[in-house]
Amino acid sequence: xxxxxxxxxxxxxxxxxxxxxxxxxxxxxxxxxxxxxxxxxxxxxxxxxxxxxxxxxxxxxxxxxxxxxxxxxxxxxxxxxxxxxxxxxxxxxxxxxxxxxxxxxxxxxxxxxxxxxxxxxxxxxxxxxxxxxxxxxxxxxxxxxxxxxxxxxxxxxxxxxxxxxxxxxxxxxxxxxxxxxxxxxxxxxxxxxxxxxxxxxxxxxxxxxxxxxxxxx
Numbered sequence: 001x002x003x004x005x006x007x008x009x010x011x012x013x014x015x016x017x018x019x020x021x022x023x024x025x026x027x028x029x030x031x032x033x034x035x036x037x038x039x040x041x042x043x044x045x046x047x048x049x050x051x052x053x054x055x056x057x058x059x060x061x062x063x064x065x066x067x068x069x070x071x072x073x074x075x076x077x078x079x080x081x082x083x084x085x086x087x088x089x090x091x092x093x094x095x096x097x098x099x100x101x102x103x104x105x106x107x108x109x110x111x112x113x114x115x116x117x118x119x120x121x122x123x124x125x126x127x128x129x130x131x132x133x134x135x136x137x138x139x140x141x142x143x144x145x146x147x148x149x150x151x152x153x154x155x156x157x158x159x160x161x162x163x164x165x166x167x168x169x170x171x172x173x174x175x176x177x178x179x180x181x182x183x184x185x186x187x188x189x190x191x192x193x194x195x196x197x198x199x200x201x202x203x204x205x206x207x208x209x210x211x212x213x214x215x216x217x
């Protein structure tokens with residue numbers, strides 16, 4: 001979930017929310033393909049399918065909402081949301097475990113898909129579900145990124161339809177491909193050296209930092 005949160009905060013300085021979300025969605029497709037292929041042995045299909053289906057449904061509504069939302073309000077809502085998620089992980093990340101039932105995965109997937117449509121940021125709600133449902137770091141990353149992928153394709157198609165990816169953005173899109181693939185590979189190497197407690201701290205600290213940045217700009 002780190003890429004989308006970092007990109008959302010940085011892109012907010014020089015791109016409107018719609019273009020930012022489109023570029024993040026494009027790069028998320030590249031990252032999702034790369035990680036799903038690299039870590040395919042760790043994908044837990046039973047855990048991933050309910051949120052995968054829900055994210056595809058809700059992403060459409062998220063993109064439509066984005067196209068009618070004030071840019072400043074969008075950034076403030078995102079920043080506040082990230083801070084709330086950081087608080088959740090700080091207080092309950094290790095004490096609250098979610099049984100990976102289909103309906104819970106579907107419900108959190110709806111929230112994740114809607115947030116993904118707004119900001120290209122499906123990660124926080126999905127992190128709550130997958131981090132609680134899976135004990136292994138590689139399973140968490142592989143299953144979550146695989147669940148992101150179909151809705152990321154759908155969201156990218158909608159952004160192309162709305163014209164949120166413009167000709168002037170094409171060089172940035174092309175440059176993002178090797179950058180995202182290299183970053184994903186590097187992230188997998190770092191992940192293999194982290195235990196569950198370290199991963200938890202990394203998630204909520206990153207969320208908190210990005211939330212503060214977005215509320216400050």
